Amino acid sequence: xxxxxxxxxxxxxxxxxxxxxxxxxxxxxxxxxxxxxxxxxxxxxxxxxxxxxxxxxxxxxxxxxxxxxxxxxxxxxxxxxxxxxxxxxxxxxxxxxxxxxxxxxxxxxxxxxxxxxxxxxxxxxxxxxxxxxxxxxxxxxxxxxxxxxxxxxxxxxxxxxxxxxxxxxxxxxxxxxxxxxxxxxxxxxxxxxxxxxxxxxxxxxxxxxxxxxxxxxxxxxxxxxxxxxxxxxxxxxxxxxxxxxxxxxxx
Amino acid sequence: xxxxxxxxxxxxxxxxxxxxxxxxxxxxxxxxxxxxxxxxxxxxxxxxxxxxxxxxxxxxxxxxxxxxxxxxxxxxxxxxxxxxxxxxxxxxxxxxxxxxxxxxxxxxxxxxxxxxxxxxxxxxxxxxxxxxxxxxxxxxxxxxxxxxxxxxxxxxxxxxxxxxxxxxxxxxxxxxxxxxxxxxxxxxxxxxxxxxxxxxxxxxxxxxxxxxxxxxxxxxxxxxxxxxxxxxxxxxxxxxxxxxxxxxxxxxxxxxxxxxxxxxxxxxxxxxxxxxxxxxxxxxxxxxxxxxxxxxxxxxxxxxxxxxxxxxxxxxxxxxxxxxxxxxxxxxxxxxxxxxxxxxxxxxxxxxxxxxxxxxxxxxxxxxxxxxxxxxxxxxxxxxxxxxxxxxxxxxxxxxxxxxxxxxxxxxxxxxxxxxxxxxxxxxxxxxxxxxxxxxxxxxxxxxxxxxxxxxxxxxxxxxxxxxxxxxxxxxxxxx
Ligand SMILES: Nc1ncnc2c1ncn2[C@@H]1O[C@H](COP(=O)(O)OP(=O)(O)OP(=O)(O)O)[C@@H](O)[C@H]1O
Ligand SMILES: [Mg+2]
Numbered sequence: 001x002x003x004x005x006x007x008x009x010x011x012x013x014x015x016x017x018x019x020x021x022x023x024x025x026x027x028x029x030x031x032x033x034x035x036x037x038x039x040x041x042x043x044x045x046x047x048x049x050x051x052x053x054x055x056x057x058x059x060x061x062x063x064x065x066x067x068x069x070x071x072x073x074x075x076x077x078x079x080x081x082x083x084x085x086x087x088x089x090x091x092x093x094x095x096x097x098x099x100x101x102x103x104x105x106x107x108x109x110x111x112x113x114x115x116x117x118x119x120x121x122x123x124x125x126x127x128x129x130x131x132x133x134x135x136x137x138x139x140x141x142x143x144x145x146x147x148x149x150x151x152x153x154x155x156x157x158x159x160x161x162x163x164x165x166x167x168x169x170x171x172x173x174x175x176x177x178x179x180x181x182x183x184x185x186x187x188x189x190x191x192x193x194x195x196x197x198x199x200x201x202x203x204x205x206x207x208x209x210x211x212x213x214x215x216x217x218x219x220x221x222x223x224x225x226x227x228x229x230x231x232x233x234x235x236x237x238x239x240x241x242x243x244x245x246x247x248x249x250x251x
Numbered sequence: 252x253x254x255x256x257x258x259x260x261x262x263x264x265x266x267x268x269x270x271x272x273x274x275x276x277x278x279x280x281x282x283x284x285x286x287x288x289x290x291x292x293x294x295x296x297x298x299x300x301x302x303x304x305x306x307x308x309x310x311x312x313x314x315x316x317x318x319x320x321x322x323x324x325x326x327x328x329x330x331x332x333x334x335x336x337x338x339x340x341x342x343x344x345x346x347x348x349x350x351x352x353x354x355x356x357x358x359x360x361x362x363x364x365x366x367x368x369x370x371x372x373x374x375x376x377x378x379x380x381x382x383x384x385x386x387x388x389x390x391x392x393x394x395x396x397x398x399x400x401x402x403x404x405x406x407x408x409x410x411x412x413x414x415x416x417x418x419x420x421x422x423x424x425x426x427x428x429x430x431x432x433x434x435x436x437x438x439x440x441x442x443x444x445x446x447x448x449x450x451x452x453x454x455x456x457x458x459x460x461x462x463x464x465x466x467x468x469x470x471x472x473x474x475x476x477x478x479x480x481x482x483x484x485x486x487x488x489x490x491x492x493x494x495x496x497x498x499x500x501x502x503x504x505x506x507x508x509x510x511x512x513x514x515x516x517x518x519x520x521x522x523x524x525x526x527x528x529x530x531x532x533x534x535x536x537x538x539x540x541x542x543x544x545x546x547x548x549x550x551x552x553x554x555x556x557x558x559x560x561x562x563x564x565x566x567x568x569x570x571x572x573x574x575x576x577x578x579x580x581x582x583x584x585x586x587x588x589x590x591x592x593x594x595x596x597x598x599x600x601x602x603x604x605x606x607x608x609x610x611x612x613x614x615x616x617x618x619x620x621x622x623x624x625x626x627x628x629x630x631x632x633x634x635x636x637x638x639x640x641x642x643x644x645x646x647x648x649x650x651x652x653x654x655x656x657x658x659x660x661x662x663x664x665x666x667x668x669x670x671x672x673x674x675x676x677x678x679x680x681x682x683x684x685x686x687x688x689x690x691x692x693x694x695x696x697x698x699x700x701x702x703x704x705x706x707x708x709x710x711x712x713x714x715x716x717x718x719x720x721x722x723x724x725x726x727x728x729x730x731x
Contacts, residue, residue: 050678
């Protein structure tokens, strides 16, 4: 369902992705690992359509849609969800208000029935419970004053409600304590389905103990330089990236 | 699409209240002289003392220089090119009730979403509608009368309650207070009058709706609200004007008197025509609004300003009595080439007086938005306290926001706190919304509404919703 072929992309004119190939089939979980600055977040942002992230070559196709031709909101409506590495605050706009607007737009575009406010509130409360967020968070401004871990859980809460076709999670595990990590993993696992693809960007094997991936890829300097099964992550944990990139591991 | 292009689309929306009503009007030829003032006064059948009052104001006004200190730029207004009186012909013989009002006029208000027929009205809101220079009718009069509340046009109050008008008119804003107040005192045509008797809690929201229709006329309304001891009233004004290429002048005066223990809550939703993208046309809004709070009284100004080519307006509170409270909550949105210079003055005279200022400025397009606030702690203002918060939000990078706080403290125990922030609707915020499927237009209006939340929650319920919609409309554009 997601088909990325020879993707080249530039950020503010600077080439970051340099010929990336990746295929995600429904039901699969892919983990993308790789050194800092290798282009992982760039890939997520390019797919989601952030401003100034420009596709300069190749293609990314989601369920037959050429993503380059869609506005960011249209990509979301086509079922693409990005859980941000650094979720931003929107002061004064309540989480609930935000969810309502998002779900209205996306469900309408997907031809799903609209949720009335009672249903919405019930579902939102359930989703909060699933990620261990107090329902009070629905009334607070989007990410406003949330702790780092709360922001990440808030992203997963939104994802549970949006029921995406393709979920991209950019370092959702960073900054989580061990309990929160398990909570988030449970949330993500509950979304695993034969209908859905999941792409996890992570630096740590730890997350992959809880969300076991079907495929693991190593991204380096804008290209996938190695792919394998879940054992690849274990190997990376032990050896670092140096043996793959041909450089000494600095960390 | 770049976010600048996105923002441009969003802010380039149309003015929805820009239509003109075709009614025959009696409009005075342009120009100002003592004769014009005599004409207005005679037309209104005013007593001699009021004519004298006007003439005195006029003579003083002629000697006053026009203020130039505000952060505003505009061609000089030619005061002789303005007509100072315009009334729909059908109002010649004042209709006795709304049933006798020209349907064309009622229709105007209906189109604007202000139905004047009581059966269609928002429950619990009484409306006085002012069309160009005259009030065309006030609703819910009987119900208010039962509570002893007087709510009528100021012309009517001059006839029916001259002693109240004479006692309080000009008591808060003296006739030579400033250039625009002076002009208003000379030529004011209509406006609303409210009196709440001792200990009465006004049973409904009161509201005045101002509409400028005729071309080349100015609107000089005068509003006077007196809340007697221990009473309470919540009052709302709304304003629109047709879309025209010429600039029109609006120079109003609003005076509030909160006697001991009284509370006045005054809310404004101002949506005068702002002019087009290049700054052509639009209302010049030069308004003097001030209230005096006596012992234990409270005056609270809440304003949502989205219109006018130029806004010059500083609703103020004189905290004369001990333990009196003044509040100012403001949202000012400017776009296109609009200029706003607005803020407040809190003059602390009494002991233990307290004031709060929350100002939210939103600038888009090539507009300029300035907050100008004065907090003065007088020599008697023991333990007086002020808290000021000024936040500016910029949409795009061709607009400007400026903050000019002035603080004068003559009492060592007085405390003044000031916080100011400037932020942009960030690309990150916009992207988060869009990534969740929300279109950019809706996203921006949601973010802006969120920014204004602290102020909107001060508005009466029905109007908070209205204000939110108004912002949405003001920010709306066809995003293709
Ligand atoms: N706006 C930008 N302007 C210029 N360069 C950028 C911009 N955004 C990202 N880059 C560069 O692109 C490269 C890839 O960044 P990216 O954020 O995709 O890395 P990452 O793999 O997600 O790293 P990390 O593991 O640290 O999150 C980096 O060298 C980064 O500095
Ligand atoms: Mg990253």
